[in-house]
Each structure stands twice: as C-alpha cells, then as structure tokens.
Amino acid sequence: MNISHQPPSAALVLQTLLTQGPLTRAELGRRTGLSSGAVTKVSAPLLDDGWITELGLSGERQPGRPATLVAVRPERARFIGVKVTADELIGMLVDLTAAPLATRRVPLRSRDVGTVVRTVARLVRTLASGAEGGAEGETRPAVHSIGVTVAGDVDGAGGIVRYSPFLDWRGVGLAALVEEATGIATAVENDVRALTVAEQWFGAGVGLSSFALVTVGAGVGCGMSVEGRVIAGAFGVSGELGHLPVGGTDRVCTCGNTGCVEAVASTQAIVEQVQEQTGNTDLSLAGAVRLARSGDAAARGVFTRAGRALGLAIASVANLIGPERVIISGEGVATYDLFTEEIRRAFAEQAFGAAARCELVLRPLPFEAWARGGAAIAAHRLFSPPSGRTTGAAGF
Template sequence: MKLADRPPAAAAVFRTLLAHGPLSRAEIGRRTGLSAGAVTKVTAPLLSDGWITEQGRPAGERTNGRPATLIAVRPERACFVGVKVTADEAIAVLTDLTARPLTTARAELGSRDVGSVVLAIARLVEQVRAQACATDPQEGAEGGARPVEVHGIGVTISGDVDTRTGIVQYSPFLNWRRVPLAELVESATGAPTVIDNDVRALAVAEQWFGAGAGLSSFVLVTVGAGIGCGISIDGRVVSGAHGVSGELGHLPVTGTDRVCTCGNTGCVEAVASTHAITEQARSATGDPALTMDEAIRLAHAGNPAVRAVFADAGHAIGLAIASVANLLGPGRIIISGEGVATYDLFEEQIRSTFAAHAFGAAGDCDLVVRPLPFEAWARGGAALAAQLLLSPAR
C-alpha cells in the first residue's frame, strides 16, 4: 500500500518521524495525540513495508520496566530530487528519505524560456541520478548498476507560487506568469512533482535539519535579489490560503518613492534588495556603472554615501523583522540568503532598528545569521517532495 493511501494516523506518525525522529512510541503518541494502541497499530504495516525501522533504546535511558525502542524512518527506502531555480541557473540535489544529500549538480540557464528551464531541470534530475548510480552502484537483475529510482521532485522558485495547483502565478526574476510548472516537470521527468516558493522550501529545510529544528515557531528571512520570509508555526510552514505568505519584501515600511518590482513604493525590497542597493549606490556616487561588489568595497573602505545606502537597507529590514516579531512572537528569526555575505554592513542598523521597534518581550527574539548555499535551498525542495509521499493522489 502506498503511503498516501494509508489512514491519516499513519501519515501523522510518518510525518512526525520524518521531522523529529528517531522517537519512542510513547513520544510519537505525545506528539501526535494518538493512544499507545493506535501508534502500535499504524506503525506495524509501516515496519513490514520497510518505511520505518526499530532501533535501540535512547542513549542513557534508565528504566525498571521494558526498555523503550526508538523508531526511525529508513533513509534508503526512497530518493528525491530538489531543484532550486534562480534567474541564471538551476541547482539540483538528490537526497534520501531524510533529505540527506547524496549527489548535487548545477547548470547555467541559457534562456529563461519556460521550455528551456523545464528541459534543464529534467537533465539535472538525470544527472544526479546517474552520479548516484556511479558512486554507489547496486546490483541489478543482470549484474549491472541499477539506476536510482526518484520517488518525487520538488522545484523551488522565487515569486508567487501556488503549491496546491502547481502553478507559478508570477515570478519576477524569470518574468513568468501562470506557468503550470509542476505539470510540465512531471511530464518531462515522469516523477511526481511539487513546486513551492523557494523561501518557504528553505524554511522546510531549516525546520527539518537546520536552525529551526525542534522549535515550535521560527521565521526565516532571506536577503538578496529579493527579500523573502518563511514562517513556521506549531511545526508547520505556513503556505497561505491562496499560496501567498511571508512576502516580507513587499511590506510597506519605508517612505521611499522608489518603485518596487511589484509596482508599489515603500516596499522593503525597493531599498534592501541587491538590485536596489546597487542602484542607490550608483546614485550616491554618481557612477552609473558601479557594481554591487564595488559598492561593497567602497562601504568597507568607509565611503559615507555608500555606507548610508547599506544603513538604509538595514533600517528597512529591521523594521520588517520587528513587525514579524510583534505579529507572530517567534522563538527565533533566522537571517539568510546570498545577501548575508555583506551582513556586517547591515548588522548594526538591523539590530538597533529591531530593538527600537520590537514590542516588549518580542525584542527577546533570537536573531541568528546563517549563510546557506543554494544546495540547502534545493534540499528544501527534496523535503517537500518527501512530504508529497503523504499526499493523496491527484
């Protein structure tokens, strides 16, 4: 029986083990609200089908009764591919069931045309499968290396992405509108495919195996080409009723008349994205050819005009994360994205603005800076694909 065809209690147990295992049966019951008998009932077929396995008792446990046995998912039971798509390249990661990376690959995008991107994704999927087969061959029926079976694909992309329908409603960096990406990738690869906003996918990765693991709530803020936000509440990443959530970059917090990519003014992204910072640094220096790297060098050298640009960006980000802390009260805010490479130019202003505008105990929220490569974003896609195992057939 497929995982998606099992009763909801089995899906709840399996999902809990994926995110928090290994766990004892008692702990599974506590986390899922199931009785001891119900946990035993639903784990038995998962054990017999090889989706989960029993391990030894917890380290250091002392008991006068029957020792507790830990239960964990079997990582090798299934493989998934996560793909992160940027404006210029696609990054793929093949993982096991626990989202542990097995192989990775990258490909530059020669075109942002939908068909070209889908083809690039399909080729990357085959590439990481072939790499896994070459590095860890399994004997097939005729003695040769057996190709790795991909149980699901998760594609992550910036913009307004509707996971439920599999449609990219709008991706500004690719200039896509209403693209049925999940259907196209599934047709090209033959594997079940799920798509999601890239920042939400990264939040899933952080929830599973990153700085959000074990927390009841956290917020991930990404700084770079855009300003994104992933929100995890009570162990679940928020997707929004219409597929839109966490659009921190379009929170109106500044008095600027700069126009954002969304067409509005006052957005965080209008002053704090990489493109916005570069444009403002060009204006501040009078050099229309100034690059972001050159702006960073000038700021580190003490150029007051360019440092002011970074400070304004930090102020906008600080206002935004203070708003998030005031609204949600998360245990931690994780700051990541390619922009954190220059975090030293933002940090003082972000922290001072956050402290000034966070209300009461919200100011005690832990701010963690966490540089992450795009492979980590792709792992989030693989984690989403693993969760697809638990979804009813479409």
C-alpha cells in the same frame, strides 16, 4: 505502500520519526499524542514496507521489557530538489531524511519556459542516475518525486507559478510541465517557503514552535512557521516581506509600488542606490561593498537605510506572529556586517513588548540548501498530497 493513502496517524508517526527520531514507541506516543495501541497499529505496516526499522535497545525500560528504538530508513525513498534562479539551476538528490546524495549546478541559457523545463529534465536525469544501482548489485529506489522552487507568487497546491518577476513568468503550470518532461511526480513551491520547510525539519528551526526565515538577496522574502506549520496563506502569498511598505523612499519596486523593503534593501536596489550616490554607473555589488567598508559616507548611508528597512520589516514579523527566532539568510548576508547594527536598532525600536525578546540569528546558506528545500517539499507530498494552504511537520 503509498503513505498518502494511509491514515493521517501513519504520516504523523513517520514525520515525527523523521524530524525527531530515533524514538521508542512510548516516546513516539507522547510526542504525537497517539495511544500506545495506535502507535503499534500504524507502525506495523510502516515496518513491513520498510519505511521504518527497529534499532537496538534504548536506555529506557517499559514495564516488563526493555524499550526498542524505532527510526526512519533513509534509503527507502529518494527525492530531487531543484532551485530555479534567473541564470542557473541548482539540483540536489537526497534520501528520505533529506541527506544530500548528489548535487549539481547547470547554467540557464534562457528564461523561456520551454528551455527551463528541458534543462530541469536534463538535470533530473543526471541526478537520478545516482539513484540506480549500487554496490554488489544492490538496487536503490528510483526517485519518488521532484520539488522545484521558484521565487515569486507560487500556487503550490495547483503547481502554478502565478508570477515570478525574476523569470518574467505569469501563469506557468510548471509542475505539470516538469512532470510530463521527466515522468516523475512533481511539486512546485515558492523558494523561501521551501527553504523554511527544510529549516523546520533539519535546520535552525528544529524544535521551535514558531520561527521565521528572512532571506535577503535579489529579493527579500520571508517564510513563517507557526505552531509547527509553515504558512502559505489563503492565496499562497504569505511572507512577501519584500513588499511590505516601510516608506522613506520613492524608489519603484519590482512589483511597481514604492516604499517597499525590496526597493531599498535587495542587492540590486543597493547597487543602484550606490551608483546614484557616487555617479559611477559601472559599479558592481562588490564595488559598492568595498566603498562602504572603506568608509565612503554615501555608500555606507545606502547600507544603513537598507538595514533600517530590514529591521522594521523583521520587527513587523515579530509583532505579527511572535516567533521564538528569526533566521536571516540569503546571498545578501555576505554584506551583513554593513547593516547589522541598523537592523538590530530598528528591530529594537519597533518590536512591541516581549516580541523584542525574539532571537535574531544570522545563517548563511548556499543555494544547495535551497535545492534541499525543494527536495523537502517533494518529501512532504509523499505523506500527504496538497490539499490546503499550510504545510508543516504537524500536518500538511
């Protein structure tokens, strides 16, 4: 049975069980808004085809009989997520609940599109080999689909990387290229948006009506979930927090503009500014951090300015969408202690009214979690092919 060919109510039931189950049918109806008859009707083919299963009895009783719990069968489908960085691929094989089954990292010897596609295909073959066979002749399902995530302007619906500054790509039809190279259906998405989907389903965004994920590293990104939907925007570029103008600098950003958050607060921008301040052009990020932590005033000033830019940007997100929580992640959070005070001060100054009640949560995540986000995007496409500019558990 192809889930995407089923009525939307079937996808809704499966998604709700995936993110909130196991549940009784009565509770499933309450959480989806479906009638008991509708739940029974859409559950039957899902049970018959092995997407869901009945577990033991719950403590809840329905009139006349005990209630049975229903849950997703994790082993029913497998997916591969691949996170593309400027110099490395991180891949993960997961089951239907996005539980990791295998992970692997491979270096990228070139950012040339053909090289990247071939390397992705080899990585997929390596990970997919873990999806075949099993104990005592058990046959495991083949990989259903692949989700590839890339930083930058990505048209997820069209499978096109419109612009990725770190790869220096423009107008690359990556989904079609990977699908041709692997023979497996492929989705492509912005990496931060994919990670936001994973956090919505399985991470710090579970159960929240609205939240934002801010990532700090080589770039500064933001994923936003509003009323259960991860927002991509009309043109697929929502959440480009790094290119929000905060002023206070004439540094040129990777986008060519000045005054962007990313021009002040990305890891490369921080290194360059500390180099400029100290005159040491050989200084690395680790060296800049050591200087700041040792009390060097110039280095600490760079981190303070970065923290202020991030705090102002996060306050803008809180003012715009009113999230319950902002999750701060990315490789840059390893140095969070150097700008946390200024982030919170600037946020408190700029957040309007009740928006200041938004919870700021630090959540370090390895790149494997980003690859898992790609797998979550692939799982999304199982339920519903891309047809719009929003994604989310409430309906893609």
